[in-house]
Amino acid sequence: MKLPKFRPALFLLLIPFLANSQSIEEEALDWLTEYITIDTINPPGNESRAVDFIANILEAEGIPYQTAESAPGRGNLWTRLKGGDQPALVMLQHTDVVPADEKYWTVDPLSGEIKDGFLWGRGTLDMKGTGISQLATFISLHRAGVPLNRDVVLVATADEEAGGYFGAGWLVDNHPEIFEGAGLLINEGGNGEQREKELLFQVEVTQKVPVWLRLTAVDTPGHGSMPNPTSSMTRIVDALNLIRTNPFPPRMVPAIDAMFQSLSLSASAEWEEPFSNMSQTIKDPDSLLKLQNYSPFLHALTRDTCSITRFEGSNKINVVPPEAWAELDCRILPDRPSEFFVQDLKDLIKDTGVDVEVIMAFTAAISTTDTVLYEAIEEVTGERHPGSRVTPYVSTGFTDSHFFRDLGIPSYGFDPTVVPESEFVRIHGNDERINIAAYKRGVIDHLAIIATVVYD
Structure with a gap:
């Protein structure tokens, strides 16, 4: 028109x-x-x-x-x-x-x-x-x-x-x-x-689609001086560490690729070529790390992400709590239902014994x-x-x-x-x-x- x-x-x-x-x-x-x-x-x-x-x-x-x-x-x-x-x-x-x-x-x-x-x-x-x-x-x-x-x-x-x-x-x-x-x-x-x-x-x-999650672990409580092999706290820490050290694989969706191509028209010489061909750029881990250091915002558009934002266990330093929890602010690319992402995360931490609850998830x-x-x-x-x-x-x-x-x-x-x-x-x-x-x-x-x- x-x-x-x-x-x-x-x-x-x-x-x-x-x-x-x-x-x-x-x-x-x-x-x-x-x-x-x-x-x-x-x-x-x-x-x-x-x-x-x-x-x-x-x-x-x-x-x-x-x-x-x-x-x-x-x-x-x-x-x-x-x-x-x-x-x-x-x-x-x-x-x-x-x-x-x-x-x-x-x-x-x-x-x-x-x-x-x-x-x-x-x-x-x-x-x-x-x-x-x-x-x-x-x-x-x-x-x-x-x-x-x-x-x-x-x-x-x-x-x-x-x-x-x-x-x-x-x-x-x-x-x-x-x-x-x-x-x-x-x-x-x-x-x-x-x-x-x-x-x-x-x-x-x-x-990006917000998917807010709560992770909950329950295990045997006790005195801090006598640690058990596992606890609610160690389970939560293990789950969070798996999420932190296993970033979700990068991918390009058409709307984001178009945005990067547009940005390439006014980008510096350093970023003009990478932005114009992001489907190739995201295949190189070093390029992705460089992008994250340059712009966490632009890097976040290349993959699903989770930020650990809240974490709670005992209210006393010498008590191992029966329950511990953490909350994640996850944001996923707008190309698939949030249910698929949640299942991927559950599969990632399944051996930790931590339950995953969806607090909020929108549609793409x-x-x-x-x-x-x-x-x-x-x-x-x-x-x-x-x-x-x-x-x-x-x-x-x-x-x-x-x-x-x-x-x-x-x-x-x-x-x-x-x-x-x-x-x-x-x-x-x-x-x-x-x-x-x-x-x-x-x-x-x-x-x-x-x-x-x-x-x-």
Whole structure:
């Protein structure tokens, strides 16, 4: 499908919305600055605070909305602009954020402080900033009053940072009417990244599948001074050591191979050839180790992985416990069911006497790039950022998009705000922040992309 070169949607960006004295990107920055100060750290979440904040903005615009709590304090909100009969476009955001330890920050994580040209605070990058960009787009379409070719739905959910079961997953199960007729969805997951050679806009189309596992061992307890040949602790340690020393075999799946080939176009001389032919590169253990040292993220896209994240046995130093457990954060490539992976892991540790329980496992799905939304991303970023390039992207983390790919809705993780590669370590880390000038430009870019889709 080919988009026409000139579209009324882009022209709308050149005219003031109604009689507002403040531009939408300035409004968005003000909203985000306040939004950061609202504590929605998960756990416990308290996302109803965010729902109240968003609801107040919608009420001031005269926009109706609905809310529902999946549990006390776990609020979700949705609102809809009615349009024509084309499949609806959903803008999805989560309102919870991960914890932040203030003693490791240079500012209060919930201060919304502005300094050095940045807005600082937990959620500026993940994903309150994107959420406010979506809200600004939604309100701009409402203010413009121009007929839409499809419904536009804004959904703000709880609990993404802990799996989404009190948020997007709960809405899919308990309020499926929100998503009826939806044919496109935009969420977090990709963005603009300024690299050494070029500006690259990465659109997340799939992700490694999370498989969270608990390993449990039971054996004879006793006094620490009289060890038995085996114990719950030695069994767990043996199992974890087998997993640590037996990495899963590397393999390439088409979406990831395409991503590496795209990266090769702007890679350094050292990585141009390996990235362009990853099917061969992964056959060399030394090349894989070199890649892991260079980029743990890119290396993680070459194989299934497990990280040992939690481990517990006795609560007393001289007691051998009857039970010990460990938890693994495993992420598998999106080309086979998680059940196959779990069986492989069980086979690996079967002689240790350790039981394996699946805490959480999603299904694999990949979104096509042959949609009007993906083409709009290409068109708008190309016009507003000459010389830039758009590429499909595969994430090692997970987002709520998987719930909707399971429903057959093409779902993209994308925010056009340009973030330098060096800033990504701040996501879930210390001193999270966003460049104000880049953010305000990203707000307008986001509006232009969505307007290109929803106006004929």
